[in-house]
Amino acid sequence: MAVLFSSCGKQDKQPSPERPNIIIIYLDDLGYGDVSAYGSTTISTPNMDRLANEGLKFTRGYAASATCTPSRYALLTGTYPWRNKNARILPGTAPLLIDTSMITLPKMLRQQGYKTGIVGKWHLGLGDGSIDWNEQISPGPNEVGFDESYILAATQDRVPTVYIENGNVVGLEETDPIMVSYSENFEGEPTALDHPEMLKMKWDHGHNNSIVNGIPRIGFMKGGQRARWIDEDMADVFLEKAREFIHNQRESPFFLYYALQQPHVPRTPHPRFVGATSMGPRGDVIAEADWCIGELMKTLEEEGLLENTLIILSSDNGPVINDGYLDQAVELLGDHKPSGPLRGGKYSLFEAGTRVPFLAFWKGYIEPGTSDAMISQIDLAASLAELTGSSATFRDSENMLPVLLGRSQDGRKTLITEATGRTALHYENWLVIPPNNGPEVFQNVNIESGNSAEYQLYDLTTDLSQQKNLAPGDSARLNQFIQIYKNLTAI
Ligand code: NG6
Numbered sequence: 001m002a003v004l005f006s007s008c009g010k011q012d013k014q015p016s017p018e019r020p021n022i023i024i025i026y027l028d029d030l031g032y033g034d035v036s037a038y039g040s041t042t043i044s045t046p047n048m049d050r051l052a053n054e055g056l057k058f059t060r061g062y063a064a065s066a067t068c069t070p071s072r073y074a075l076l077t078g079t080y081p082w083r084n085k086n087a088r089i090l091p092g093t094a095p096l097l098i099d100t101s102m103i104t105l106p107k108m109l110r111q112q113g114y115k116t117g118i119v120g121k122w123h124l125g126l127g128d129g130s131i132d133w134n135e136q137i138s139p140g141p142n143e144v145g146f147d148e149s150y151i152l153a154a155t156q157d158r159v160p161t162v163y164i165e166n167g168n169v170v171g172l173e174e175t176d177p178i179m180v181s182y183s184e185n186f187e188g189e190p191t192a193l194d195h196p197e198m199l200k201m202k203w204d205h206g207h208n209n210s211i212v213n214g215i216p217r218i219g220f221m222k223g224g225q226r227a228r229w230i231d232e233d234m235a236d237v238f239l240e241k242a243r244e245f246i247h248n249q250r251e252s253p254f255f256l257y258y259a260l261q262q263p264h265v266p267r268t269p270h271p272r273f274v275g276a277t278s279m280g281p282r283g284d285v286i287a288e289a290d291w292c293i294g295e296l297m298k299t300l301e302e303e304g305l306l307e308n309t310l311i312i313l314s315s316d317n318g319p320v321i322n323d324g325y326l327d328q329a330v331e332l333l334g335d336h337k338p339s340g341p342l343r344g345g346k347y348s349l350f351e352a353g354t355r356v357p358f359l360a361f362w363k364g365y366i367e368p369g370t371s372d373a374m375i376s377q378i379d380l381a382a383s384l385a386e387l388t389g390s391s392a393t394f395r396d397s398e399n400m401l402p403v404l405l406g407r408s409q410d411g412r413k414t415l416i417t418e419a420t421g422r423t424a425l426h427y428e429n430w431l432v433i434p435p436n437n438g439p440e441v442f443q444n445v446n447i448e449s450g451n452s453a454e455y456q457l458y459d460l461t462t463d464l465s466q467q468k469n470l471a472p473g474d475s476a477r478l479n480q481f482i483q484i485y486k487n488l489t490a491i
């Protein structure tokens with residue numbers, strides 16, 4: 001860290017410029033165009049905008065993948081998700097995806113004296129193959145570097161619909177054990193197919209298994225009635241836990257991974273936020289998430305920690321409008337463009353799949369501005385190692401600390417992004433998508449996949465929305481990029 005700050009020789013456990021508190025605010029399916037600081041005039045996100053306007057706004061910040069689990073895997077391990085064949089959207093019963101012997105971002109920070117905590121969405125698997133939800137659930141976040149965890153296991157639309165605190169289901173009663181299956185229903189338990197009259201939210205595709213809180217889910221669940229979450233309260237529950245974590249860590253620097261569930265489906269704003277936008281639940285939960293971020297900032301201010309805290313905000317993948325529920329997201333979208341000027345969305349190899357809001361805020365240390373340097377969430381591990389003086393290395397994570405802090409525009413030269421098992425190459429301002437046989441449009445979600453039988457080559461400097469495939473006319477450049485792609489993806 002000597003490169004950026006002269007050491008003040010502090011040896012105590014207080015946060016300092018060498019060891020600030022670190023918060024990663026990670027949204028779920030928030031698009032490049034869903035934040036007003038990124039140019040949207042159809043949505044108002046004042047608290048995210050504050051981070052952008054008083055911090056550094058990246059125009060080329062990437063998630064590692066266009067879906068959740070692989071992006072989160074890369075964020076925490078600094079390793080490309082396509083190196084691990086199991087890094088794909090996981091069911092709620094999947095075993096822990098991260099090898100407990102692997103170095104992770106939270107483990108590294110813990111070695112540097114940080115208290116580490118996760119609040120929110122996990123979706124990286126739990127247990128070692130067969131989980132008894134009524135016992136201590138392990139391994140999980142606490143075994144890969146988090147001192148404290150308060151999580152939802154997979155996604156808001158997947159069972160089990162309960163919170164898990166440090167490996168224990170919150171509020172579970174011995175007399176009402178939980179059972180979970182992704183293959184068959186439990187006798188007598190209502191599903192969306194045989195009890196449509198019980199639904200307060202209707203499904204469009206998938207999502208027709210167990211009904212919890214009037215919402216049909218993916219997967220089957222029985223028992224644990226008192227432990228089941230109320231979706232509309234989830235934002236408040238996670239916010240309260242995040243605030244509590246911050247409040248309790250006054251003695252040492254902390255790392256908080258605050259993984260909000262919005263605006264992933266099912267979109268269930270608290271009644272306070274119903275009607276906050278004209279876009280129905282999808283807009284309303286973005287307003288709710290923005291409010292949560294404002295409250296978190298207030299907590300830091302109240303605790304006198306705002307100057308000592310590096311806040312990074314991003315999203316795990318791009319946006320989707322209809323992701324399986326009929327929640328009026330399509331009908332009420334109006335002129336709003338969740339992908340902004342980019343092509344594609346969640347699940348897509350096109351730019352909107354992985355290019356996401358990416359903000360870095362650190363009062364007094366990061367000068368407000370905009371950076372066009374290419375940076376990936378995968379780089380946070382190595383960059384934060386550098387910041388905190390750790391010598392840990394991560395397989396694919398590049399030290400982008402000077403870029404992250406706005407001292408340099410020298411971003412990544414190459415990046416491999418992933419979407420539902422396919423990969424593409426970013427080389428400086430170019431995007432190369434290798435041929436794929438799959439459908440050009442994922443019909444259920446109405447998103448262009450990026451698939452084509454031919455190579456695609458786009459110049460993102462002049463063609464941000466990827467309209468003109470330059471591959472046919474520029475075979476020399478294409479061949480050079482194909483070679484680079486092959487070298488980088490050879491496992
Ligand atoms: C898909 C779900 C979608 C969402 C996604 C995971 C269906 C038809 N679709 O399989 O609703 O849950 O998985 O999203 O079931 S992610 O952001 O966690 O990757």
Ligand code: CA
Nearest residue numbers: 028029068316
């Ligand atoms: Ca997601």
